[in-house]
Every structure is written in structure tokens, then in C-alpha cells.
Amino acid sequence: MPNETPLLSLEGISKDFYGNVVLEDVTFSVGRGQIVGLVGENGAGKTTLMRILFGMPVIAETGGFKGTVSLDGKPVAFKSPFDALDAGIGMVHQEFSLIPGFTTTENITLNRETMKSNLACDIFGSRMSVLDRAAMRKRASVAIERLGVKLDPDMLVSEMPVGHKQFTEIAREIDRANVKLLVLDEPTAVLTESEAEVLLASLRTLASQGISIIFISHRLHEIVKVADRIVVLRDGKAVKDVPTAGTTVHDIAKWMVGRDVQASVTELSTCKENTFLSVEHLWVDMPGETVRDVSFEVREGEIFGIGGLAGQGKLGIANGIMGLFPGGGKVTVDGKDIPLNDPHGVLNSHMASVSEDRRGVGLLLDETLEWNIAFTAMQAKGEYLTPVLGGLFKLRDEKAMKKLAEQYVKQLEIKCTGTKQRAMELSGGNQQKICLAKAFALNPRLLFVSEPTRGIDVGAKAIVLETLRTYNREFGMTIVMISSELEELRSICHRIAIVDEGKIAGILAPTADIAEFGLLMSGEPDDKNGDAA
């Protein structure tokens, strides 16, 4: 067994995007019929690693990678995903790549249909062949059988439960004649508990038929259940490569989140006892960040953190409450109901938000800093406007705007040539500060900040966080901070809620064990501590 060449081996894979290192010397291998569980937080490098494996053009376009990928002991370099498919590597994506109006059979055999040639082919080429539906159905049935599940080959995908869609995707990959290795990216993310069980069982079935599998999931108990070996990626490095036997979910969670140090908790302001914001059964239809059913309460003067993996719905919460995406549920601020789906009304309720989409939603890139900072206050509250001709027109009060901008430039240490500079010309960190200033200019009592430190340098990060802290301490501003960076949340928040699959998985104190956060992010029911909230 040890002498056998592994099916796939990755050796010393490194990759940087213009100096920004995303993978560093990653080495592991996958044996025949073996299931390798690949885990890691967002940004740990899983996606980039898979892109390298599949020869995605984006890798070559950004300068290629270092290291070797070998299949069956021979080094390979795929130029496109189609080469990888030809070599017998199949990919099952997180989002379904199925044609909704096609049947199971049609999807499984998509673009590899069994065909019968006819005279028209001689004239116009092979695409005039007629599909041999009987043979296609047979092939589909064989693939479904190999999976060991029950699927109706004639059912339309649009009418299927999600679990069946996932199986259809996998069946499509194993319908390829020479499939040796399957990569499954979060295949259970959309499945119910019982559907996931069936999927794991069929993965084992496939492995026993000699197909190797790389299983990417953030549901750690699934990894432990199904994988033979576990590879943990953290910050671009393969920090662990261990056999599953003897490994617990708790261990993996710790390795994954890493940095086994206590968060540097600075002194927090004392918040009042009364509930300031209460959210009940909130749902938000934000594409890619769907919120399904979220309820939580925030006390006055609290900094409340919301974390979780990307795509689980944490960003949807702020956007939904601010009325930027359609949603429903009940939101109360300071005892008053907040109308949903009404961005203007929300701004009148002493609330402000800093969007995660700084350049898109957050800023008027072509306008001056003065404009940017005063804009929302002007639009929402009619401030910085002077009535002319008895209120017939309103003119901008340029002087007041300039004064306001100067105040924030000083306070937030915004590096700029002057308040007349255009927002586009500033660095990411300074743009973020402008966004904050814009929100502060509304004098909100409740502030939502989404990903305030995304894409800005360390120094700017510290200033942004310190600013939030200052406003919280000195003005008693209640802040809901949404961030993918757990460390950041732990350093500033009173309490941290972790969102998983559109729901609050649990609420923890910042001092809680790092593994507990990891478990909540992985959607694990926390069996030891019971209800952490």
C-alpha cells in the first residue's frame, strides 16, 4: 500500500496574486479510492488550490503557480478545465450547474449525449445527429445506480428537491468514461440533514468503486464521518494532514480557525441593560447572502458582532434591516417598529449603515469628500441645505459641508489633499474612513458596519476599529459590526453571533474558546455547552 503511487499528488504548490500570497508550499496526496476532506476558513486558499488543479485560465493569467501537480505519478499541467475533465477529474460545484428545464437524464448526459448519425450530419456536421434517448436514459440509470441512490431519470430538475439536484450533478461527473477523481465543493451546504446522510453514504460507495474524492466542506462532522484523511488549510498553508481516525471535530475546528491565542480584549464600554435593537424572524432576499430566519437582541451601547462564513447570510442582515434588499420580519429600535423595504424611512430612525460594497454603494467616487460625507445627511434629513426664495428651492450649504468634512478629516486622520479631492483618488483605507464619516454625519444612535476592514492595510484597520470603539464609548453609539474576520470581532465586540445557513447558529462572548466559534461556523450543534446564547 505505501509503495503504490497516489492517484493525485500536489507538491509544494505556491501561488501569489501580485505579491499577495494565497498558497504557500501546499503538499498532499490523494490515494486511489480515498476520500480526503479539505477544510479551511474563507480565504484559506481552498478555491485557489482547486483552480490550480483544474487549470483555470485565471491562474495562468495571474502569473501561474509554483510546484507540481501529478496524476498517476506523472506531472500534468492542464490548460483549461476541459483538459482536467478529459484526464478524469470531475468537479461538483457548490452552486448547481444544471439546466432547470431538462430531465435528470438530459442533465447527466449534457453535451455528451448518445447520438444516432443521419444524412443531415454529412451535410451540416455531427450536431444534426438525433439524440438516442433510450441509450441516454440507460447511461443515466447506470450512473445513478453507481451512486447508490434513487433518482427518477425523467424528472425535471426544476421540480426536484435540492438533494436530488446534488446527486444529479455527481451522477453527471461519474457518467464520464474515465472518471478517477471527484472534487466536491461544499456538496452538502444546501442539503437537509437526512439528504446529507445519503450523500455521504453514496460517496463511500463511489470510493469503494475506486474513485478518489476530495471533499470540501465546512460541516466538520461530515468530514470526520466520511473522509479517510483530513487536510486543513489555514492562511494558504496546509497546517495539518492527518488520518481521520482519532481526530475529533473539536480538533479540526481549532486547527482551522487557528491562532490558539486569547483575543486581545481591550477594555469594553459598559452597555446599558435595556434592549435597543430587537430583530425577530428576519428574512432577507439578498442574492448570495440569503437570511432565512434571524432573531437577536442588542443592548443599548453595545458593540454586537456578527460573524460567519461568506455566503451564509451575515451581510444580508444589515442590508435587509436598512431596506436595501427585500425582506420581512419584525425589527424594533428603541421600542419603535422599523419599516422594512424602505431605505429612506430607516435613515430617519437614527440608524445608519456602512456598506460592505464601498466602491459600489458606499461612495460617490467621482465627487468630492465634502459631497460624500454630507450626502446621506442631505438626502435623508435635508441637512446642509439652505432654503432660497421662501423654500421654493434649496441650495447646498457649501460652507457647512466644508466644515463638516474638515472635522471628520481631522478626527479620522483621513489622508487627502483637501476636502475638495475626489473620493476615487483615495486609498482603500481612507475611502473606508469616508464611509464611516458619512454614516457618522447622520448622528445615528445605531450603526451597522459591514466588513469595515476588508481590503485595507493594517494601519488603517486599527484606526477604523479604534474609531468605532471611540464612538461607542464616548457617544454611546450602539454598533452592529459584521465581519468575516473573527479576530477583529473578538477584539472589539461585547458579544458575537455566528450566522450559518441564514440563521443564528449561536451567540458567544469574545472570550469564548476559539474552537467553539469554529464549531458554530461549521453548523455543528454545540453539544457540550448547550445553548450558548
Next chain:
Amino acid sequence: MTKRSMIVRGALLALYIAVGIWAYSTGKGYKIFVDNTDPAVAGAITVAIDGATPVKVRLGGYTGIMVKGTGSHRIKIMREGAPDFIGEFRFPPESTAAALAVSGIRPGSEIVVTPVDPETRDR
């Protein structure tokens, strides 16, 4: 491209051209001027060629009728108080218009068709 598909495509192209030639040669229209100047006949006649809608030709006048192709054509001449005359004629080759004098027609005799210039005859 396989040899077979090359042959099939070639055949298709040949068929395309052949159909074109057939359509042109058999579908080309020619004008036949029917003169009604028979001294033996007093009155209008009605003429139908190749089963088309009959056309009336007054005494001493003529009318132009389009016929399809240069092959043989059937002509039917009707007049009141006399049996219908049915005969065949061939359009003179290499001309676009011709005149047919009803005066020369007698049962059993050949129908004489003489080429004419359509432009001068039209006006």
C-alpha cells in the same frame, strides 16, 4: 471532413444548381401575341393557353399572353356559334416574344408562330 460527407455536400451543391437551371429554363415566361384578324371570322374570340384563364380578343385587335417555357403549348380558341378549336404550337426558340395569327388556323393545319420584338409590339 469525411469523404462521404464531401460527396454528399457535392451532390447537394449539384442539386442546388440543377434545380436552379430547371427553374430558369422551364419557368421562364414568354409572350405570345394572339392576332384576331381572320377575315373569315366576324367577332371576338376567346383564347386560353395552357389552361389559364381565358382572354377575350376583339375583332381586328390582338392581345399578349404570357406562357411558361419554350416547349409545346396547348391553345384553345372559343367563339360563339362555332365549335371550340384546340391545337398545339411550339414557341420559336431563341426569341422572347412571338405572334400567332388566328387567321391561319384551320382544323388539322399547323399553327404558325413568328418571332417578334416584344418592345415594339407592346406599344
Next chain:
Amino acid sequence: MTLKADKLGKFLSDNIVTVIFLALTLVAIPFSRLSGTYILSNLIDRFARSSFLVFALILPIMAGMGINFAMVLGATAGQIGLIFAIDNNIMGVQGLVYASLLGMPISILLGWFCGQILNRARGREMVTGFILGFFMDGVYQFFGLYVMGWLIPIKTGQVAQIDGGGVRNTLGLESVRGGLDKIISLKIGPFAFPIVTFAVIALLCVFIIWFRKTKLGQDMRAIGQEQGVSHSAGINVDRTRILAIVISTLLACLGQIIYLQNMGNMFTYTSQRQAGYFAAAAILVGGATVTRATIKNVFIGVFLVHSLYITMPLAGKELFDSAMIGQYMSDFINFGIISLALVLHAWRNRRNADLARAGLRGGAALAAAGGDK
């Protein structure tokens, strides 16, 4: 009970265009005071005339490109073929074959050009196709009024403009009139059935049914639903879209020739445009949407639209003492239907998004309902 009402409501909202049209027709028929025999025999004639044209729209809808307003380009090609057939004095069915043989390569070329442009205007195919039609009008007028008679001499007097510059505005098609319809005309009572034309239409139906079963047809259905997925499965999306447009343009060329041989005259510079509007209205009235069209939709649409066309002018005369009002009404309804169908398309998309959203509420909606009690 409510389930039944729900079903009826869904049926109505899914077929609203057809239902409105049917209602209009049923109202117009008694007012027109036309006999059933007259209406029916007219319908048979018009059915033979225009169904082929409407079929040209099916494939692009299948390929997710919406209504191919650029089918006008194909109709133009057919008219160019006919101009040459008339000018060369080719008569009868041979004239139509000759026109088709000339028109087909032109339409394939135009279709390929159009497909290229539509690929660059992804997601806005319909409006782009519409404008392309206008653009083609200009090119065609240049050809008809300038190139013809100058580069290509016009041989026959009845084709040329009176003053000699280019092709006439109205071209008589007597020499090919009924070239297809009258090959075999079966008379049953008061009705005349143009058997050969019907056979050609039947053949086209068979072709469409067969085509849907081919690999290319399957690929078109796939890209019509999910371009991204199809692309990642290795289907050449761009090429497939171009082929859909090429075939559509080709069918429009043949359809226009069949249409004009039945009409017997041609408004050289506007007939192609009428063909486009008519076909779009007909397929929509038949219950097709911008994303789904079947052979059934074509037949229902052609019958309904023509029923209204036949009865409306007379109903207008009867009601308002002016046949013109009826004529205006027909035009108004024609464009109204196209607009309505497009608005409905947008509305349906939103409704479906709402329905999908309702699914998201999951526990929240239930909990809220439970919490009230």
C-alpha cells in the same frame, strides 16, 4: 373550491394574451355580419399564406434569444429573390423556386451577420434585432433604389420605377401568383384547400419536431435556459446562437416568398416589415412567451390574428361607420399585443422571483403565523 379558482386564475394569467384576443374576436364576429363560411374560407387561405413565416420565430425563442425581430432580414432576402424572379420573368412555381434559391444564400449571410451582432448584445437581443431591422431597411432601399438599375440593369418594364430609378414601390407578382397554392387546389364545398402549401407547412412542422430531437436542437434548448451552465459543459454557446438566428432568417426568407405568392403583389419597401410585426404578434397571441414557443402556439396565433383581421374592418364599419377605424384597430391591437406580451414577460419574471422568495421565509413565516395566536 379555492384550488379550482387558483387553477383557473393561473390558467388565465398564463394565457392572458390568448384569452384577450379570443374575447375580442368573439365580440367582433357578430358585429362584422360575415357568414361563417366566408370567415372560414378566408381563414384557410390566410393560414396557408402566413403560418410558415411565424414558424421562423420558434428556434430563437428556444435558444433564449426572445422574439427574433431581425427575421425582417430574412424576409428582405426573400423579396430580393422575388424581384429577380419577376425581372427575369420566371413564372409559376419555378419562379418561386428561383426566388428561394437566390434568397437563401442572402438570408444565410444576413442571418450570420445578425447572429454576430446579437452575440455582442447579449440580453438585449430583441431590441437589437428590432433596430437591425431598421438598419436593414436602409441597406435594402439603397439596393432596391440605387444598385438595381445602376449596377444591375432592370430588364422588365413593370419592375422599374416609372422614371427609371430602381425598383417600383409596388410590384405586381401576377406571374408567380398562387405558384404554390394553385398546383393542387382541393375544392370541398365552398372551401378551397391549397394542398401543396399545406404540405410544405406540414413538412416544416416535421422538420421542427425532428430538429428538437437533434443534438443542435438539444443544445439550443440548453443555452435557452442556462448559458453559463451550457458553456461550462462545453457547448459552443455563441455558435449555437448564431445557428438559431441563421435558421430563423432562412425560414423567414422562404416564409415571405410563400406569403407574397399568395398575396399577388408586394410593397417592395414595406412588406418585409409587416411580415416581422405580424409574425411576432401571431406567435404571442398563440400563447407563446418570450421564452417558450411551440408549434401549437403558431397555429392558434395565426388563426386568432387572422380572425380579427378579417372581421375587424367590417365590425369597425358597422360600429363606427368607417372601415378605416377597424383597420386602425387591427394595427393598434397588433402592436398592443406585442407590448402587452413583453410587459407580461417582465411581470412573470418578477412574480416567479417573488414565489421563490416566499420559499426563503421558511421557518420565519411559520413562526410569525404561530406567534400571532
